[in-house]
Amino acid sequence: MDARQLKVEAARAALAHVSDGMRLGIGTGTTAEEFVRLLAQKVATGFTIVGVPTSERTAILCRELGVPLSDLEETPELDLTIDGADEVDPELTLIKGGGGALLREKIVAAASARMIVIADRSKMVETLGRFPLPIEVNQFGLRATEIAVGAAAAGLGLSGPVTLRMTGSQPFVTDGGHFILDASFGRIPDTRALSNALHAIPGVVEHGLFIGLASAAIIAGGDGIQTVHAARKPGSSTDHDVA
Ligand SMILES: O=C[C@H](O)[C@H](O)[C@H](O)COP(=O)(O)O
Numbered sequence: 001m002d003a004r005q006l007k008v009e010a011a012r013a014a015l016a017h018v019s020d021g022m023r024l025g026i027g028t029g030t031t032a033e034e035f036v037r038l039l040a041q042k043v044a045t046g047f048t049i050v051g052v053p054t055s056e057r058t059a060i061l062c063r064e065l066g067v068p069l070s071d072l073e074e075t076p077e078l079d080l081t082i083d084g085a086d087e088v089d090p091e092l093t094l095i096k097g098g099g100g101a102l103l104r105e106k107i108v109a110a111a112s113a114r115m116i117v118i119a120d121r122s123k124m125v126e127t128l129g130r131f132p133l134p135i136e137v138n139q140f141g142l143r144a145t146e147i148a149v150g151a152a153a154a155g156l157g158l159s160g161p162v163t164l165r166m167t168g169s170q171p172f173v174t175d176g177g178h179f180i181l182d183a184s185f186g187r188i189p190d191t192r193a194l195s196n197a198l199h200a201i202p203g204v205v206e207h208g209l210f211i212g213l214a215s216a217a218i219i220a221g222g223d224g225i226q227t228v229h230a231a232r233k234p235g236s237s238t239d240h241d242v243a
Pocket residue numbers: 027028029030031032083084085086095096097098099100101102105
């Protein structure tokens with residue numbers, strides 16, 4: 001099975017958790033897009049859901065395929081969010097934001113009673129950090145924020161290049177109008193400490209560590225589907241908690 005087929009299988013397994021009438025957070029990225037395609041097929045047969053997209057990109061695909069949409073103003077509490085991830089560890093702490101949607105994704109996940117992550121097995125790691133950590137920052141004071149991010153990491157014994165994400169010759173701009181710094185710190189043994197340190201920097205809008213948000217991960221591999229459940233009650237401890 002190729003990588004795309006694995007994403008489709010994870011998305012298909014997640015669809016089984018979607019019930020008629022649900023208020024659904026809809027993620028961003030290539031895996032989430034496979035979910036949208038399958039969801040649209042179900043909607044076409046009369047299945048009723050309302051979706052809150054986590055990016056303009058996802059909203060466009062949903063509209064094209066006829067998936068009914070709402071937003072968090074109209075529908076501030078969601079039953080379930082289905083989203084992809086860049087890395088997933090055994091505790092279901094995630095790195096997200098490879099597609100630049102981490103801020104809206106985190107807001108939507110936090111507004112959901114449950115979050116199910118869908119991914120192919122290549123995203124499972126023992127310790128997060130192989131994938132550079134996306135950090136969404138205000139455009140104002142970019143250089144100062146970049147230096148503060150490096151210093152915060154150094155305080156935790158982490159180091160590595162922090163680079164401004166580009167699209168061609170221009171900085172990548174998120175749906176919220178911010179920039180993204182990609183931080184290649186390598187292994188992140190204490191995700192909560194890094195989360196707290198990054199949140200203490202005024203120019204940091206949000207970061208791509210999702211702690212305590214995922215309830216389950218549906219992981220597709222060549223040998224089938226594995227569902228990993230979170231050990232703790234989701235929402236009881238989030239990445240905004242002080243350690
Ligand atoms: O900002 C993008 C998101 O966090 C994506 O969910 C993540 O990058 C995974 O994307 P993909 O399914 O394309 O690997």
